[in-house]
Amino acid sequence: MSQASPVVELVDVTRSFPGPPEVRALKSVNLAIARGDYLSIVGPSGSGKSTLLNVLGLLDRPTVGEYRLDGVSTGELSEEQRAGLRARTIGFVFQAFHLLPRRTVLDNVLLATLYSGVPRVERMSRATAALERVGLGHRMGFLPTTLSGGERQRVAVARAVIAAPQLILADEPTGNLDQRTSGEVMDLFEELNHDGLTLVVITHDQATADRAARSIRIADGRVSEL
Amino acid sequence: MRRPRLPRLRGRTAAPEEPTGPRTPRADRFTVQDLLVEVSHGIGGHTGRLVMTTLGTVLGIGSLVVTIGFAQTAAGQLSRQFDAVAATQAVISPASTRSMNGTETPNTRLPWDAPDRVERLAGVERAGLIGEVPIGELQITAVPINDPSAPEVLSPTLLATSDGLLDAVRGTVVTGRYFDAGHELRADRVAVLGARAAEKLGLNRVDSQPSIFVGERPYTVIGIVGEVQRRPDLLDAVIVPLGTARADFGLVAAEELQLHIAPGAGALVAEQAPIALDPNQPENFEVQAPRSGSELQENVQADINVVFLVLGVIALLAGGLGIANVTLLSVSERTGEIGLRRALGATRRDIAAQFMVESLVIGLLGGLIGAAVGVFAVVAVALVQQWTPIIDLPMVFGAALLGALVGLGAGAYPARRAARIEPIAALRGGV
Structure with missing residues (x-):
């Protein structure tokens, strides 16, 4: 059913923050992301990248325009419905990893199953599988604080994919990593993309952006294909 | 940052269909079990802080339990002494x-x-x-002497009782015995003397089977009553069996x-x-x-030292404020975590529930510890004073639950604050 429709469809999306002065962070953005796409979004800071990410991630609502996520028109959904949709369809990866420092690696990955409704009996096996998938099967009982940056980001990736989302939103996933680990994390992303996962990477690093099959630039709230 | 409000549909039933494949069963999304696990991690993270937070509730609940427990123990002690x-x-x-x-x-x-x-x-x-037997002009004497010149002495009263009366008033016989059902049934002419009546009549032994005379009828004295807890007039009286009194004096009814x-x-x-x-x-x-025990207790409850009760309530309020403060601090410390949870699909209600239950559990913990400490204090003091500790168990459990209630109340405001956190803002900071 939704196989044919794009995962993400932005129609004339404008997001403005009431002033004074009023700031229009996104200006009439039209964007369609097909299933299995690998898209990078580049742009200087202040260009509206974060706003676009928040809108895509259902963390913010467009002021004007329509956002269809996985075929669902999101404008009329209640906060709770948006939370449910977010849990089931989107996996987040953040620049600062956002792992709970006092919980083990396994617990951190399991956290994503709490709100997305992964059946209880499957939780543990899926978390182990996800951690094995990112190559951290031997680190499950560790605390995130004892891991290297690359390992932490791989935990975050495992957490993002455990609920079998339609879309991975990665916000500067390599921003806190050195060259070599950046490459490793991007390799992991690309493997996941090969397996059919739709991937959106937001970055200001041109090298990272160039790895994507499709790249768009955002500047001053306007989006252009590269 | 303000978000424009788009028209929202009220209620879940009116929500549009979500064509995102098979919906996962609601039962597996953030269940009570999940909530409790998250809460235990949230609380268990800072042991030192947890101790400090619960301390206020411990003191409050503890002093309440001690105050009420002491009042009950002391009341039990009093009624034991003179009741x-x-x-x-x-x-x-x-x-x-x-x-x-x-x-x-x-x-x-x-x-x-x-x-x-x-x-x-x-x-x-x-x-x-028991009943008094009217004997009119008749005199009770040890020896029937008709001496008109002798000064008139006040003769002892004549009482009639059933055989069980002595036990009923917890009296003791100093010598001889009290009459039994047989004497009463046969209307035997036997009598038991009160100690003072015996003294007045000049009798102190019964082994020789002395007689006394009511008017001119002789009665064999079979015992002397030494002491009674009720009806002290028994000691000044000559006591005969009811049956005898009915036969000899036409007694109509007992009093x-x-x-x-x-x-x-x-x-x-x-x-x-x-x-x-x-x-x-x-x-x-x-x-x-006598009034029943519970009525007695109710009366005692009213006597509970109001000052200590007030102090306990104040300590409890301070404890509640402490919980509110620490939970508020914890909310602002965990802004990043809250944002992450929201991004992972937690609703505002999920977040609020987590912090509410956290502070409720802290309150319950304080309440339980406080109640236990209070009970131990009462028992320890009672041991030292050689009293019997009396503590109402429902009161103890009620006090522990009161701690939970305080925690719940204290968590309300921090939980609202946590629920209002916008995930976007929260995710800018770290976890």
């Missing part, structure tokens, strides 16, 4: 009606088998009838029924005994029975 007889004694007499000219007429008579009737009731240990009852049976006996005596007109009897 031992009063708590186990009851008296039943016929109700009387005051007539126009001021004389009192009893409405009914106590049946002669009254002791048998009431002793069948649960809680009645012994019962006995009252004395009962020795089990502790705490007062209310029950007061209700049942009149029915046992006269099922048709139980209202014709007046019962004086």
